[in-house]
Amino acid sequence: MALQVDIGWHSARGGREHNEDFAAALRPQPHEAARGLIAAIADGVSAGGGGREAAQTSVMALLQDWFGTPATWETSAALDRLIGAQNAWLAATNRRRGAGAMTTLTALVLRGQSWTLAHVGDTRAWLLREGRCTQLTTDHVFDHPDMASRLTRALGLEDHVRVDYLQGELQRGDVFVLTSDGVHRPLGGALARELQRAAGGAQATSEVLVEAALRAGSRDNASALVIRVQDLAAVRLxxxxxxxxxxxxxxxxxxxxxxxxxxxxxxxxxxxxxxxxxxxxxxxxxxxxxxxxxxxxxxxxxxxxxxxxxxxxxxxxxxxxxxxxxxxxxxxxxxxxxxxxxxxWHGGQTLEQALSRRQPFTVEEVVRSTIEVARALGRLHRQDVVHRDIKPGNLHRGDDGHWRVLDLGVAVSGFESEARRDLHAGTPSYMNPEQWEEGAGPATAQGDLFALGVTLYQWLTGHLPYGEIEPYQRARYRRDPRPPSRLRPDVPVWLDHVVLRAVARDPRQRFETAEELVLALERGASRPVAAPGPTPYFTRDPAGVWKAALVASVALNALLLVWLLFLPR
The missing domain is CATH 3.30.200.20 (Phosphorylase Kinase; domain 1)
Structure with a gap:
């Protein structure tokens, strides 16, 4: 789904010798769709064409450089850096030339389903929504009737510029209008009425506004840029x-x-x-x-x-x-x-509620339900999202009989902050053992599959494969879990193998993808997976091996000492 807009622009010199207004809009290329659309209008301030240069370079630099900013930058932060750089260049150029070429600037970015506005000077931005016209910007001019045309802020006026920012939710049918003061000053309140009456496309609306301003006696450059939102892009975070x-x-x-x-x-x-x-x-x-x-x-x-x-x-x-x-x-x-x-809203209950009520599930029901949940996890992982808290309390069967995965509150997608990504999330009894190791990396899709394996074991047997685990209680993983059939005789051997592979202590013995787990459950006894081998004791408890070696070494040295001191030679 891509952002669809209708764009129109019209400008007239009015009573001035030169037209120092400049406006433009730039749509993204398909590979730049995430950057959104950017539009801007500027009204140059000076004589002899210097204002035109300031307005044109400011708009063109902003539009061209916008698509070169990192996609991770927040919209207003990116605009602030670009506008600040342009202002510094204009101020330095004015000092070098001894000239005073300055410009106002009002820029609009439409990304996803939100809009962001940056504003300096007395150009204006308007929003027409559901028949109501709202002025979004405030003029940066002296608060005196005789000095209303003198700017307190402009690009090139000082070494540093203060920019106003405003953000809001974008809706289908919104109409944004950017105008120079040659349009909104002579029209006054009539601008809103002209906008509400304009029924044509964006280009026709921009022409109607400029012509109305000229008829109202505008002696200044008159420009209007109109953007009609026809369809919205995908939602962004x-x-x-x-x-x-x-x-x-x-x-x-x-x-x-x-x-x-x-x-x-x-x-x-x-x-x-x-x-x-x-x-x-x-x-x-x-x-x-x-x-x-x-x-x-x-x-x-x-x-x-x-x-x-x-x-x-x-x-x-x-x-x-x-x-x-x-x-x-x-x-x-x-x-x-x-x-x-x-x-x-879905009626029904979670698996945790069902297990607490000792609701019986046949082996076939458990297998069929696990396949449904595993397919949902596969869809999630294909979007590069890791759930991080799969457990019976987050699996829900609705009144329609379908299972759904709940609570994406601690899920990671790569778009969250680094602090949240490194947060140790999940429920300890369902977390894979390597997540407790010092220096453990970020959560992976395999962690979700291990948690689903633990849930499947509990679903079948009513017990956890490694028992209740508290945070950092790694001793629980020093034994391999018993096959489910030892606790529930109607569990077939092939399902024993699937479950034990899903909760294996060694991650190399587990399923790599949700699709692999689904395939093993669907094939069942027709093509059973191999049972995982017992985990070597050194892998399960490296410290225990060293302790045993130390005890053996001490015992051997004690025997050697006895032989040297007490036994005849």
Whole structure:
């Protein structure tokens, strides 16, 4: 899904000898789609063409250099560096030439499903949304009627420039308009009316605005750049982080409303999040609301984790499909007043709830269900995402009979902060043993498969393969787990082999991908996998080997000492 826009631009010299306005917009190439669209308008300030040079170089440098900035830079940070560099060049050029060529600048970036605005001077940006026209910028001019045309900020005016930034959520049908003062000053409040009346494309709208300004008596250069948003690009993590600046909802009770949702029940309270069942006003469908607990509402890391979870859910729906993907679909609330996540509602229960109630599962049911979960994990891993907390509490079977993986809150995708990536996440009894080793690398897809293997073992037997494990309690891994058939006689031998390979102490004996595990479960007895060999004692307990060697050495030396001192020679 790519951003689709209609762009129009029109400029007139008006009563001036030279046109020192300059505007342009640049669409991304297919390989640069993640960088978004950038547009800018500038109004040069000087005589003799110097203002035109300042305006043109500022706009062209910004547009051309934008696509050379690293993709990891946040939008406003990238704009700030580019505009700062251009301002420094203009100021140095003015000192060298003894001239005063300056320019205003208003730049707009549309990325994913958000917009970012950078502004210096008295050019303006407007947003027309659902028939309402809003001025987005504030003029940087002296606050006096006789000096309203004199700038307090401009590129080239000083060695350092202060830029205003504004961000917001992008919606289909939005119309952004960038104008020079030769358009908005003579039109005044009529500009909004002209915009609301304009029914044509972006080019026709830009021409209507400029011509209306000239008819209203504009003696200045008059320019307008119009961008109509026809379709939105895929959601980016930054888009969700913009919404993350909204306040967290207050504690809700049954009957309270949050935007378009009416709370019908409190589902869970973990101390970090609250989950509510709610009904959407328009569709009358039940949904799940996930909000930050008020004790964590101001925690930036918790906000970032919830935003990341929302983005991952939207990304999976887009890449995998919103149907039977093995995950709960995330919905986007329209113009939210607070920061929260909306998921589809599914009745049913988690595997943890089913096991705690001792609900019986046949071996065939367990195998079929594990295949469904493993396929969902495969879809997740193909998107370069690692869940990091697979366990019975995060596997849910809905009323429709399908299993879904819950809680992407601690998942890693490569887009989170380094601190979150290095966080030791997961539930100890389901974590692979190498994650407890000093200097362990980042979590991998194999860690998810090990956790699924532990879950499968527990599903079949009611026990954990290595027992309950506390953090850094590596002694539990010093024995190989018993085959499930020893605890449940109806487990076939081929399934013993699959389960033991999935939870093997040595990572080289485990399945490498979810697809490999699915294949082994589907083939079953027709093409059984080989049983993993016993883990060597040195691998299971290297320290124990050295301890045994030390004891043997001490005993040998003691015998040697006895022989030397007491036995006849």
């Amino acid at each position: 930054e888009d969700v982080l913009v919404a993350g600046h909204l306040p967290a909802p207050a504690r809700l009770k049954v009957g309270d409303t949050l935007d378009a949702y009416t709370v019908t029940a409190l589902v869970a309270d973990t101390g970090v999040h609250r989950l509510y069942q709610a009904r959407e006003a328009g569709t009358r469908e039940l949904v799940t609301l996930k909000v930050l607990h008020e004790a964590r509402a101001g925690d930036p890391e918790e906000r970032a984790m919830l935003a990341h979870e929302i983005w991952l859910g939207l990304r999976l729906a887009e890449q995998v499909g919103a149907g039977r993907s093995g995950f709960v679909r995330v919905r986007q609330p329209r113009e939210p007043s607070a920061f929260y996540a909306v998921f589809d």
